[in-house]
Amino acid sequence: MAAGVRRANGGAILLNADATEIEALQKQVSLDSLVRDIADSTAQLAYISLDHADLHITHGIMPDAASPASQATTVVAGGSGLAERELILSGRPVLEFVGPVALGGGENATLRLGLRLDGLRRAERRLLIRLVVSLAAALSLSLLALGTVWLRQSYVVLSDKHALAEAALRRRDRLSAMGELASTVAHEVRNPLNAIGMSVQRLRREYPAVVATESDADREEMTQLLQVVEGETKRINAIVQQFLEFARPPRLAPRDTDLGAELQSVVDAARPLAASRGVSLDLDATSAGSAVVDASQLRQVLENLLRNAVEATPEGGRVTVVAKSGSKGHTIAVRDTGAGIAPDDLPRIFDLYFTTKPEGTGVGLAVSQQIVSAHGGTVEVDSTPGEGTSMTIRLPLAPEGGRRV
Numbered sequence: 197m198a199a200g201v202r203r204a205n206g207g208a209i210l211l212n213a214d215a216t217e218i219e220a221l222q223k224q225v226s227l228d229s230l231v232r233d234i235a236d237s238t239a240q241l242a243y244i245s246l247d248h249a250d251l252h253i254t255h256g257i258m259p260d261a262a263s264p265a266s267q268a269t270t271v272v273a274g275g276s277g278l279a280e281r282e283l284i285l286s287g288r289p290v291l292e293f294v295g296p297v298a299l300g301g302g303e304n305a306t307l308r309l310g311l312r313l314d315g316l317r318r319a320e321r322r323l324l325i326r327l328v329v330s331l332a333a334a335l336s337l338s339l340l341a342l343g344t345v346w347l348r349q350s351y352v353v354l355s356d357k358h359a360l361a362e363a364a365l366r367r368r369d370r371l372s373a374m375g376e377l378a379s380t381v382a383h384e385v386r387n388p389l390n391a392i393g394m395s396v397q398r399l400r401r402e403y404p405a406v407v408a409t410e411s412d413a414d415r416e417e418m419t420q421l422l423q424v425v426e427g428e429t430k431r432i433n434a435i436v437q438q439f440l441e442f443a444r445p446p447r448l449a450p451r452d453t454d455l456g457a458e459l460q461s462v463v464d465a466a467r468p469l470a471a472s473r474g475v476s477l478d479l480d481a482t483s484a485g486s487a488v489v490d491a492s493q494l495r496q497v498l499e500n501l502l503r504n505a506v507e508a509t510p511e512g513g514r515v516t517v518v519a520k521s522g523s524k525g526h527t528i529a530v531r532d533t534g535a536g537i538a539p540d541d542l543p544r545i546f547d548l549y550f551t552t553k554p555e556g557t558g559v560g561l562a563v564s565q566q567i568v569s570a571h572g573g574t575v576e577v578d579s580t581p582g583e584g585t586s587m588t589i590r591l592p593l594a595p596e597g598g599r600r601v
Contacts, residue, residue, distance in 0.1 A: 228253050240312045242290050246297070248305035256310065259285050259292075282313070289313040363543065382436045389433050396426045448490040448570055450594070455526060456481035458491055459498065459519055466502045474511035477502075485521035488594040493567045500560040501530045501587050508534035508585065525573075528589040537579040545577065 235244050235255035243256025278295035291311045296304040399422055463479045470477040505515045513533040520527045537545065546565045568575050572592045579585040 231255055240315060242285060242288075242310035242312045243308070244310070245308045246305050247308075248299065248303065251305065257286065258308075259283055259290070259310070285310065289317065385432065385436050389429055389436065392425065392429050393433075396422055396429065448493065450488045450490050450571075452486050453489050453491045453494075455487045455489075455519055455521065455528075456484040458495065459484065459517060459528070462495055462498045462502060463517055466499070466506060469503065470506045470515065473506060473509070475506050475509045476514045477506070477517075478514065479517045479519075481517075481519040483521060484519035484526070487521065487526050487591060489571060489591065490567075494571070497564040497567050497589070498528070498530075500564050501589075504560070505530050505532035505534070505585070505587070508532055510534065525593055526589075526591040528591075529586055530588075531584060531586040533584040536581040536583055536585055537577070538581060542577065542579060546575070 231244055231246055231253050232255060235241055241256065243254070243258050245252070245254040245258060247253075278293060280291065280293050282289060282291050284290070289312075291313055293307075293309045293311070295307060297307040299305050459479060459481050463477060467477055502515070502517070509515055509532045515530070515532045518527075518529045518531070546561050565575050568589055568591070572594075574590050576588040576590065577585065578588070
């Protein structure tokens, strides 16, 4: 490039300039302005530098070679020659990118960008805190939901147990009151019964002399009347005895008993009754062990439950006895395939003199429940009308307050 100026006194001034140098100067000025604009407009930019031959443009505080790097230099995949590393600059974390930049004309410069990570780290911490809070809230809600479900289930279980305990307590109070009444009535009735019995015996002894002149018809009628009085007296006396047995708490004589052998004996004794009614009778006592019980009184309970089960089962049905022993106690279940117990009758089956059988006395289950309670156990009833009934005796390892013989 050349430029000239004519002088007033003659002559001219010529100026020759190399266009390459001017172009380089313009390029440097343009790049410097661009780099400055980038640095001024980006708050998170710690530094930026552009190097090419004699071209060195820098903005910001550049790290020196001794700057500690928290992460080794890594090359970004893709073959672009771009590298990155993390370092500490003036006590603050910086992420540096280094890579080539095309300047045109086939020339490349090296660009270094340092981005401050303070804001990113704060954002990460905020995000982490939010995530932790969200997870904690979700965990709390989950635990609350699980706790609610557990409390609801526990409430249902406790409600059922409370209802059973209340029913057992009401039944025990009712039986206790009935027992006291039975004891009082029995003692009051037994005295006149004894007088009636002795009077009948005396009439029998003195009867031949008194009615010697009477006709045969009169003597036969007198004999029948005396038999009626004697029979009814014995029947009332038996009822009074039942009252006394119920009113008097059973005294236990517990001893080590082979539960399986005892059950086998009771089941064998009940087989004739079951066979006469066409009912099969099965026993599974392979898991039964030794129990500390009053064998004679427990036998009374088992005989009563077996008889009730057989009598409630129609022909072709089945009665099953299953006994198990474990670390928490003993379980004896008597199951039948009979008609079951009506829901309205179920709460009253252990009441004294309550029975649904035409010839029943209503004493057996009440006395059985007393005997099991004296052992510290319980009698549970599960019955479905039309399907059958299950009576389950649960006994502790040893009766409460019992004495082993």
